[in-house]
Every structure is written in C-alpha cells, then in structure tokens.
Amino acid sequence: MVLGNLMKILNGEILLNKKYGENLYKMEIFSPYICKNALPGQFVNIKCCYEGMLDPLLRRPFGIYEIDKRFNVFTILYLIKGKGTLFLSKLKKGEILNFIGPLGNAIKIVTGAENYLLVGGGIGVAPLCLIARYLTDLQKNVYFMAGFKDELFFSWENDLIKIVRNYRIFTENGSFGEKGLPTNFIREHIDQYKKFNFICCGPREMLKALQDILQGKNIAAIALMEEMMACGIGVCMGCVIKIKEGNNAFTYKRVCSDGPAFNLMEVIFD
Ligand SMILES: Cc1cc2nc3c(=O)[nH]c(=O)nc-3n(C[C@H](O)[C@H](O)[C@H](O)COP(=O)(O)OP(=O)(O)OC[C@H]3O[C@@H](n4cnc5c(N)ncnc54)[C@H](O)[C@@H]3O)c2cc1C
Numbered sequence: 001m002v003l004g005n006l007m008k009i010l011n012g013e014i015l016l017n018k019k020y021g022e023n024l025y026k027m028e029i030f031s032p033y034i035c036k037n038a039l040p041g042q043f044v045n046i047k048c049c050y051e052g053m054l055d056p057l058l059r060r061p062f063g064i065y066e067i068d069k070r071f072n073v074f075t076i077l078y079l080i081k082g083k084g085t086l087f088l089s090k091l092k093k094g095e096i097l098n099f100i101g102p103l104g105n106a107i108k109i110v111t112g113a114e115n116y117l118l119v120g121g122g123i124g125v126a127p128l129c130l131i132a133r134y135l136t137d138l139q140k141n142v143y144f145m146a147g148f149k150d151e152l153f154f155s156w157e158n159d160l161i162k163i164v165r166n167y168r169i170f171t172e173n174g175s176f177g178e179k180g181l182p183t184n185f186i187r188e189h190i191d192q193y194k195k196f197n198f199i200c201c202g203p204r205e206m207l208k209a210l211q212d213i214l215q216g217k218n219i220a221a222i223a224l225m226e227e228m229m230a231c232g233i234g235v236c237m238g239c240v241i242k243i244k245e246g247n248n249a250f251t252y253k254r255v256c257s258d259g260p261a262f263n264l265m266e267v268i269f270d
C-alpha cells in the first residue's frame with residue numbers, strides 16, 4: 001500500500017537477527033522496495049508484534065543502517081529498550097517483518113563540501129553508518145567519531161572498518177577504544193575540524209555539547225534527532241521539537257516528517 005511520497009506498508013523476510021552484544025542486535029531484512037527507494041538519513045517504522053496483535057500498538061522507528069542493493073537487503077542495528085525491541089530480538093530467520101518506509105527526509109549534501117566529521121553517540125551510530133557509506137561512495141573525506149559507555153559496541157567496529165578508514169572510538173570507562181568522550185576530543189582539537197561539515201546523532205547531552213562547541217564557529221552541522229514517535233508520518237504532532245526561527249523566536253517541527261535531520265545550531269534543547 002502506498003501511503004504518500006514513496007512510503008509504503010511492506011512485509012520483508014528476516015534473513016538474519018544477530019546478537020552483537022548483550023542487548024545489541026543487527027537485523028537484515030529482504031526488501032527490494034526499501035533498497036531501491038531509501039536514502040541516507042531515512043528510517044523505517046516497524047510493527048513490533050505479530051499480525052493481528054495490538055501490543056505494543058505503536059510501531060517503533062529505526063534508522064536504516066545498511067543497504068545492500070546487490071541482494072535487496074537492508075539492515076537495522078538496534079538496542080533492546082522495552083517491549084517492542086525485545087519482541088524484535090526474538091524474531092528468527094525466515095519470519096516476516098511488517099514495516100512502513102522509507103520515512104523522513106534524506107540528508108542533504110551541500111555541493112562543494114568535501115570533508116565530513118560524523119559524530120555518533122551510542123546507538124546514534126546506526127544511521128550515521130549509512131550516511132558514511134554514501135559519502136565515501138561520493139569520494140568525500142569522511143572521519144567517524146563514536147562514543148559509548150562501555151564495550152557493548154565492540155563487534156560493531158568490524159562493520160565500521162568496512163566503511164571508513166579514518167575513525168576514533170571512545171568509551172567512558174576506557175574498555176574499548178580511547179577513554180573519554182568524543183565531544184571532549186573535538187573541543188580540544190576543534191581547529192582541525194574547521195573545514196569539516198558535522199553530521200551527528202546520539203544522546204541529547206552529546207548534541208547539546210556539540211552545539212556549544214560549534215557556537216560562533218561558522219561550521220555547518222546536521223543533527224539527526226530521535227524523538228519518541230507515534231504515527232511516524234507527520235499526522236499526530238507527537239514528535240515535535242523546538243527549532244529557532246529568527247531572533248528569540250521558535251517554531252515546532254516534526255522529527256518524523258520535517259526531519260529527522262535538522263541544522264544542529266537551530267535545535268532548542270530545553
Ligand atoms: C528516527 C528514529 C530513529 C531511530 N533509530 C534507532 C536505531 O537505529 N536503533 C535503535 O536501537 N533505536 C533507534 N531509535 C529508538 C527506538 O525507536 C526506540 O528504542 C524504540 O522505539 C523503543 O521501543 P521499545 O518498545 O523497545 O521500548 P519502549 O517501551 O517504548 O521504551 C523503553 C524506553 O526507551 C525510551 N525510548 C523509547 N523510544 C525512544 C526514543 N525514540 N528516543 C529515546 N528514548 C526512547 C523510553 O522512554 C523508555 O524509557 C530511533 C528512534 C527514532 C525516532
């Protein structure tokens with residue numbers, strides 16, 4: 001069923017649902033439609049219960065992590081948070097997933113921008129990986145920085161090294177990569193990144209810290225926002241965030257249909 005723009009309600013066979021860490025999973029789904037039509041920055045809204053069941057009632061949004069057009073397979077990387085993601089983690093190869101997609105807007109690549117710094121915090125690295133692949137395919141210079149609490153994302157590095165050569169991984173407890181926060185590193189070395197376009201996704205504290213670091217620096221920065229969602233298609237206004245508009249004014253924007261990519265410097269975190 002076509003819902004508007006290119007989004008459709010789709011069924012896709014699960015080809016893999018692999019545990020990457022304690023509560024971290026990677027799921028591969030067969031979907032020629034998503035592989036043909038989805039672009040970096042977009043997401044899918046997944047039904048997290050069996051057909052005919054209504055609990056949880058609302059679909060759950062997930063950024064598209066990888067697209068393999070050769071085999072018509074797209075991938076999501078997800079953390080178990082609650083009922084919906086627990087349900088996903090129990091699905092087996094061969095079962096059918098019901099989802100709506102592609103949703104949201106693709107990120108816009110500015111003509112002439114050659115250097116990109118992608119900054120991901122926690123599961124925020126997931127949509128950034130597809131963006132990194134897209135930018136490297138365009139021969140852009142891509143540097144990836146990721147920050148995690150601990151070593152949960154250890155296996156994920158094997159995916160990352162297939163996409164980018166230049167990256168740094170930080171953990172708060174030092175159990176994987178360098179000890180510390182990517183934002184502290186960026187703050188200390190900001191002069192190195194003056195000619196970079198930033199694209200970031202992660203916890204609000206990380207996005208807010210980046211906004212503070214970039215204030216007044218005239219560096220372009222896109223943030224992929226991840227608000228709780230209901231409809232996922234721009235109807236319910238359940239996912240709005242405040243975006244600066246002019247001096248001391250703001251407007252509400254829907255993360256699902258106006259985003260999820262926004263100018264980081266215009267996002268109001270309160
Ligand atoms: C555009 C978008 C892309 C996303 N991409 C990914 C992804 O690639 N991988 C991934 O693992 N997750 C992603 N998320 C978050 C994911 O949608 C939630 O983790 C999921 O909906 C939780 O469902 P649940 O039923 O398991 O948990 P629930 O029972 O609904 O919630 C469990 C806990 O998680 C919190 N939570 C739920 N949704 C969100 C959210 N959107 N942001 C912050 N906290 C939340 C709740 O407050 C609650 O504390 C994305 C969210 C958005 C909006």
Ligand code: FES
Nearest residue numbers: 230232236237256
């Ligand atoms: S989730 Fe309904 S408008 Fe965004």
